[in-house]
Amino acid sequence: MEIIRLEDVTKIYRIGEVETRALNGVSLSIEEGEFTAIVGPSGSGKTTMLQLMGCLDRPDSGTVKINQRDVTHLSADQRAELRGQVIGFIFQFYALVPVLNAYENVELPLLLTNVSAKERRERVLAMLDAVGLANRVDHRPNQMSGGEQQRVAIARALAPHPLMVLADEPTANLDTANGEQAMEIMQRLNQQTGTAFIFATHDPRVMSYARRVVKMRDGQIVDDGVPTEVQTNVELRQVA
Numbered sequence: 001m002e003i004i005r006l007e008d009v010t011k012i013y014r015i016g017e018v019e020t021r022a023l024n025g026v027s028l029s030i031e032e033g034e035f036t037a038i039v040g041p042s043g044s045g046k047t048t049m050l051q052l053m054g055c056l057d058r059p060d061s062g063t064v065k066i067n068q069r070d071v072t073h074l075s076a077d078q079r080a081e082l083r084g085q086v087i088g089f090i091f092q093f094y095a096l097v098p099v100l101n102a103y104e105n106v107e108l109p110l111l112l113t114n115v116s117a118k119e120r121r122e123r124v125l126a127m128l129d130a131v132g133l134a135n136r137v138d139h140r141p142n143q144m145s146g147g148e149q150q151r152v153a154i155a156r157a158l159a160p161h162p163l164m165v166l167a168d169e170p171t172a173n174l175d176t177a178n179g180e181q182a183m184e185i186m187q188r189l190n191q192q193t194g195t196a197f198i199f200a201t202h203d204p205r206v207m208s209y210a211r212r213v214v215k216m217r218d219g220q221i222v223d224d225g226v227p228t229e230v231q232t233n234v235e236l237r238q239v240a
Contacts, residue, residue, distance in 0.1 A: 001031065001032045002029050002030070002031055002032075002068070003030055003031065003032050003066065003067055003163050003196060004029065004030045004053055004064075004066050004067075005027075005028070005029045005030075005064070005065040006027055006028045006029075006049070006052065006053070006059075006062065006063075006065075007027050007065070008025050008026075008027055008062040009023050009025070009026045009027070009049075009052060009061070009062035009063070010023055010024055010025055010026075010059060010060050010061045010062055011023040011045075011052065011057070011059050011219075012060050021219050022045050022048040022219055023045045023048055023052075023219045023220075024220050025062070025220070026049065026219070026221055027221075028049070028214065028221065028224075030053075030164070030198060032163075032196060033190065033194045033196055034197070034198070035187065035190050035197050035209070035210055035211045035212070036196070036197070036198050036199070036210055036211070036213070037198075037199045037200075037201055037206050037207050037209075037212070037213050038050065038198065038200050038216060039200075039201055039207055039213055039215055040202070040215060040216035041202065041217070042202075043218075044216040044217050044218065044219070045216050045218075045219040045220070046200040046201075046216050047200050048219075050166050050168055050198065050200045053066075053087075053164075053166055053198065054083065054089060055079035055080075055082055055083050055087065056079075058072060058073070059072060066163075067163065084109065084160070085160075085162075086162055086164065087162050087163070087164060087165075087166060088109075088156075088158060088164070088166070089165070089166055089167075089168075090150070090153050090157050090165060090168070090170045091153065091167075091168055091170075092168055092170065092172045092173060093173065094141070094146075094149040094153045095153065096141045096149055096152060096153060096156075097141075098141050098142065099140070100140065101137065101138050101139055101140050102133060102136050102138070102140075102144070103124055103128065103137045103138065105141075105152055105153075105156055106127055106152060106156045106159050107120055107124045108156065109159060109160050110124070110159055110160060115160075123159050123161075124155075124159060125137070127156075127158055127159050128152075128155050130155065130158075130189065131154050132151065133148060133151055133152065136148060136152075145178070146173055146174055146178065147174055147175075147177075147182065150170065150174060150182050151181075151182065151185065154182065154185060154186060158193065158195065161193070161195075162195060163196065164195060164198060165196070165197050165198070166198050166200075167186070167198070167199045167200070167201075168199075168200045169200060169201055169202075170182060170186075170199065170201070170206070171183065171201070171203050171205055172201075172203065179203070180205065183205060183209045184209075186209075210226075211226060212224070212225065212226060213225065213226060
């Protein structure tokens with residue numbers, strides 16, 4: 001089932017008299033359960049595309065549909081409500097609330113829903129266990145490593161049972177071991193829950209896990225598929 005579609009989308013940023021065309025007539029669809037990387041150099045448009053998918057911004061032209069609903073002209077309140085219902089986010093710098101512990105950070109998005117206190121607790125503990133942090137429930141961000149903080153962020157993104165998770169450079173601040181661990185956790189949760197994961201990245205580690213790689217340059221898609229080198233990396237991991 002198609003969960004998101006961009007149709008002939010253009011996004012222009014203006015600073016004074018200078019215009020930057022971040023996206024230039026881009027069309028793309030994402031299916032349920034995908035594990036997709038959107039890649040390209042800085043300024044290619046990948047982060048802008050993620051922002052439009054996440055209803056954090058609106059295109060200047062074209063349409064964005066989520067779950068077959070046109071969200072292009074929704075109000076700010078309507079977009080915020082939609083984000084809470086179907087979209088999870090993972091950020092490069094974790095974006096955890098420093099005064100809250102791991103449990104409270106994961107619970108935070110659930111407090112904005114109709115989920116009961118009992119179910120909230122069950123979901124939070126289950127997600128922290130799923131990312132290997134059942135013993136870190138009471139720890140605040142400054143008491144955890146960067147890898148642990150990103151795993152809390154992953155748990156938080158999945159706790160509301162979203163349709164898709166959008167991850168912007170999720171491994172950029174992690175060393176090799178923690179980056180690999182984060183990707184393996186997200187890959188496993190994608191397979192277990194059916195939640196789609198869409199990454200904006202320039203990290204080859206992320207690309208090697210993706211089942212689909214969308215390459216961007218100068219605000220346009222220049223390639224879309226599974227490159228041979230990615231297939232080879234996946235096959236090697238499966239053999240190992």
